[in-house]
Amino acid sequence: MRRLPRWIVLALATTGCVASREQSALDPTGPHARSILTEFHVMLLVAVAVYVIVIGAIPFVARRAKDANEDVATREQRARRVVTGCIIASAVILVSLITWDIIQARGLEHGPDQAPIVISLTGRQWWWEVEYVDSVANRRVRLANEIHVPVGRDVRIDLQSRDVIHSLWIPNLRGKKDLIPGRSAMIWIRAEQPGRFRAQCAEFCGLEHAKMALPVVAEPEPAFAAWLDRQRAVAAAPEDASALQGREVFEAGTCAACHTVMGSSAAGRVGPDLSHVGSRLTLAAGTLANTRENLLRWIADPQQVKPGAQMPPSALPSNELMALVAWLESRK
Ligand code: CUA
Numbered sequence: 001m002r003r004l005p006r007w008i009v010l011a012l013a014t015t016g017c018v019a020s021r022e023q024s025a026l027d028p029t030g031p032h033a034r035s036i037l038t039e040f041h042v043m044l045l046v047a048v049a050v051y052v053i054v055i056g057a058i059p060f061v062a063r064r065a066k067d068a069n070e071d072v073a074t075r076e077q078r079a080r081r082v083v084t085g086c087i088i089a090s091a092v093i094l095v096s097l098i099t100w101d102i103i104q105a106r107g108l109e110h111g112p113d114q115a116p117i118v119i120s121l122t123g124r125q126w127w128w129e130v131e132y133v134d135s136v137a138n139r140r141v142r143l144a145n146e147i148h149v150p151v152g153r154d155v156r157i158d159l160q161s162r163d164v165i166h167s168l169w170i171p172n173l174r175g176k177k178d179l180i181p182g183r184s185a186m187i188w189i190r191a192e193q194p195g196r197f198r199a200q201c202a203e204f205c206g207l208e209h210a211k212m213a214l215p216v217v218a219e220p221e222p223a224f225a226a227w228l229d230r231q232r233a234v235a236a237a238p239e240d241a242s243a244l245q246g247r248e249v250f251e252a253g254t255c256a257a258c259h260t261v262m263g264s265s266a267a268g269r270v271g272p273d274l275s276h277v278g279s280r281l282t283l284a285a286g287t288l289a290n291t292r293e294n295l296l297r298w299i300a301d302p303q304q305v306k307p308g309a310q311m312p313p314s315a316l317p318s319n320e321l322m323a324l325v326a327w328l329e330s331r332k
Contacts, residue, residue, distance in 0.1 A: 023198040025171040029218070030190045032174035035104050046093060111154035111188045119147055120158045123166030123179040123201065125310065126208035127272055127285040132228065133158070141231040142260070144272030145285045148217045150224035151194050159185040167203035170216055176202045191218030198286065207308035213286025230332070231276055234263035238330035246327025249320045254312065261331060271311065278332040284309065296325050 021027050028034040065075075122129040132141040149155045159168060161179040169176040173189045191197075201212035219227070238244060247264060250256060256266035262275040277283075280290050284306050288294040297304070300321060302311040314321060 020198070022196055023171050023200065025175075027172055029193050029195060029197070030173045031192075032108050032189060033170075033172055035108060036175050039101060039104065043097060046097070050093070109188060111156055117150070117153060117155045118158060119149075119155060120160075121147070121168065121179070123159070123161040123163075123168075123205070123212075125163050125206050126201070126212040126306070126308075128212070128214045129162070129272070132231075139232060141228060142273045143231060143276060143280075144274075145213075145282065146215050146217070146280050148219060148224055148227050149189065149191055150221040151191050151218050153221065154188055154190050157187050157189065159187065164205045165203050166201045166205045166212070168199060168214070169202035170197055170199040170214075172197045173216070178203060191216075194218050194220060196281075200286075208306050211285060211287045211306050213282070215281045215286060217281070230279070235276055235278070235331045237263075238327060240326060240330070242323045243326040243330045245320075246323035246325065249316065249324045250327060253314075253316065253324075255324070258311075274328060274331060276331055278329045292325060292329060295328060296321065299324065 025033060025036060025040075028037050118133040120131040120133050122131075128145050130143050130145070130147055134140045147157075157168070159177060159179045160183070161181045163181065165181070166179040167176045168179060168187070170189065172195070173191060174187060177185055177187050179185065195218050197216040197218070199214040199216050201209055201214075203209075205212065217227075238247075250261065251265050256264075256268055258268040258271035260267050260269065260273045260275065266274075278290075282288060283290050283294055283298050284302070287306055288298060298306075299314050301313050302309045303313060314324075316324065
């Protein structure tokens, strides 16, 4: 089906349905999102057709109502026939659309029987905990606020929440699915083209709900495998003296109580895993681009960037802060 005209996209953008090409249900890149868009087009078409028919019938009905030659009984009989016909037509249209929707949705909820890629995603206030599941313990990969998927492969995402209800929405790849505390859910996605997409928490989950985004990178299988291997390995030790000092600051200060960094003594699990934070696209769950200035800003005063975030402000002197930033940047 052809892409929607620009003015419709703009109208939808004002209602929040489309933020950009990276986060747009109107730019599907996988079978799930495409089936949703097809349904949207068909339902829009049916709704417009019904509207045009109903509005178009008004002058005709008004003219018939004025017909003085008809007696009341005939008129009532005709009205009854018309109303019954409209009820039946509405019921047929609605039931057909719902049945089609259920069949489409069921058909898409499966993946390969053997060796699928499985990502465990946990919603937290207000960030995403990510784990690439593997039966071999040391091949598991833990990170936060970013997922990578290989193009053309079915990927299963297991969903759970640690605190309140969140909802995962990757508009370019599929519709929303709630993450409910105490329950687990599962979705399948398949990206058919490489690209960067922006997923967003789609269920109000507190103060920073709007700043709970999840960049999704779809890349060719070799690039994905290389990325996953890099995530498994400990980031190389920096040569820079300042960065080396940053490691000491991290381990000795409060950072290590909440964050894990592979290859250091920091093993906290309260906050995001920072083993490869230097390689991530964004900081604070999609809130800031991952640059040195932003990292500094974020660590120095998280409340200014993301009010309500559970990360405390840092009371470090500026030379230690710079060293800390240099070390974190080197975690690639
Ligand atoms: Cu998490 Cu909204």
